[in-house]
Amino acid sequence: MRNIIAILVSALAVFIYACEKEQPEVPPVYDPSPYSVNLRGFPDPGFPANNQPTAAGVQLGRMLFYEKSLSKDGSMSCADCHRQQYGFSDTLKYSIGVEKLPGKRHSMALINLAWHKEGLFWDGRSLHARDQALKPIQDPLEMNEKLENVISKLQSQKLYRDQFVRAFGSDTITAEKIGLAIEQFEFVMVSNNSKFDQWKRGETTLTDSEERGRQLFFTEFDPSGVKKGAECFHCHATFNFTNSEYMNNGLDAAADQSDPGRMNVTGSQWDMAMFKVPTLRNVAVTAPYMHDGRFSTLEEVIDHYNTGVKNSPTVDFLMQYNLQPGGLRLTTQDKQDLVAFLKTLTDTEFLSNPAFKSPF
Template structure:
């Protein structure tokens, strides 16, 4: 009997020592750094990426999954940004905490530390810590106020303790909320897709994926449209498959512009109907597509670029050049392009236990 008690006691001690739950660590300031592992990627653009701490990230993770950030305790960031969909929403327009509908499709979240030109479709948040507290206060999203969030979190001992570990005292402020969520989101790194393994020499592409890859990266030549590439990498470029710019990819003719995108932020006529060039990593998992979620499938997206580009004053010149004939992709080439896009799916990222709910 005595022996069993000792064994049980020893097991309990081991379990509590292994427990990653912030509750089990002492309630004192702890600035143990968190080193981002980004493999073959270039170093991140954001200086914040070198200043991460494990306790701020743990706090950001709690906040990301915290329904108290919404007015009626029904919605967390993670309800619109779902890990199995690369942290985006499958609804065309997300439903807010109070049932209201937003006007744009939610965006996927990964490799944020490499974005150096703003956040949201129109780039209205210059830095990720500015972005992170906006959904809380957006009436069609979480519809809450910062003072009310501070009151709710301050009433919770778990949060008071975690603010001490992360920041050194219990004070909850908007900048601290933003910083913690920014640090958590900076750890979302996706670079273990089949394509990454192919680049590293540990996976081979099928013949169709390989043809799709060639089309994706080859330039378009308007004098030989039938023989030239689809030039997707013109904009979805670098190892990140995005270019940190705002562009018009020909979704609408001038008269049909309804959302003016980047113009809403800059008031510059040259920015009318320009939107953030999103990354194509994990694109298979993030439908529907475009800022207004108008396309349900990758096949529809490829059809758009193949022969659906609409002309307007702000249409990107590279796409404008394709409008005379279209890309002239046949059915097989379209299927090849889609097959290549699917090699960008990263199961390691989609299932990474570090990004799941801490509750």
């Protein structure tokens, strides 16, 4: 009996080996099939005509986003500072790069970037995601690697040569194609299924506290005190909770402003300490907050807007009431309600979507 089993097993092994041998390896082919994004009522982002997301391109971008050999010592990928569970941000005040040195700003959440048309980074110094993607690779405080080295590391791997063929029709790897693929991946990372979105679509209801917070968020401050409003919505505007502008929300008095922000890009003193108005989507999981990660909780952020705003030549006009004694006059209950509302912007589907996880 044992002999028969042994014979059968070896016959099977020979058979499998023969089958494998007979199938010649299929060479990869260019595959322009589009990647489909479920917009769920969001406006069409208008993907760039010269870089429409394809399934193969997005997959390549995803591989590159999680690829540690993009860094000098192979220890770090984009995803180390942009972690999915934290809305593709990280939990450090200042991110640490490959040289174990801290950067100068807090990592940004990567959410709905397809709609960010007015620049990337806290100061907007990169206009397009495809160019932005090459900066952290070369930044000495981040991945600190030369593009030519990245290209030769990827070029030596069949996995990448094949995927570049599927995505771009050629296995010649270039920096430009790396940028385009990462841009495709970033542009399909869409968060549109938070409790707030579901409420907007009539699929769920808000609790009393969330609804009061929503009213506060979307109501102007009324100096007469008749209406209550926290004046958040002019800056954190649109479905994406940002007006896509660079503004000063009064973090520091002029003498304490250590980061020139937007002024670095424009050279204008009127842009001193102006920073990109960040989206508030998934904000409950992207702590710490602000360009320098100075606040650890949403409660601290609300306290800042309520009574902590500092005056300076570029502080936004909308902060005029925050600056007055008593500020926005928010009660403990109001603050709790605002936080409850901000938590409705958490999209657990986005934060755990397998399509955005590491492909390795």
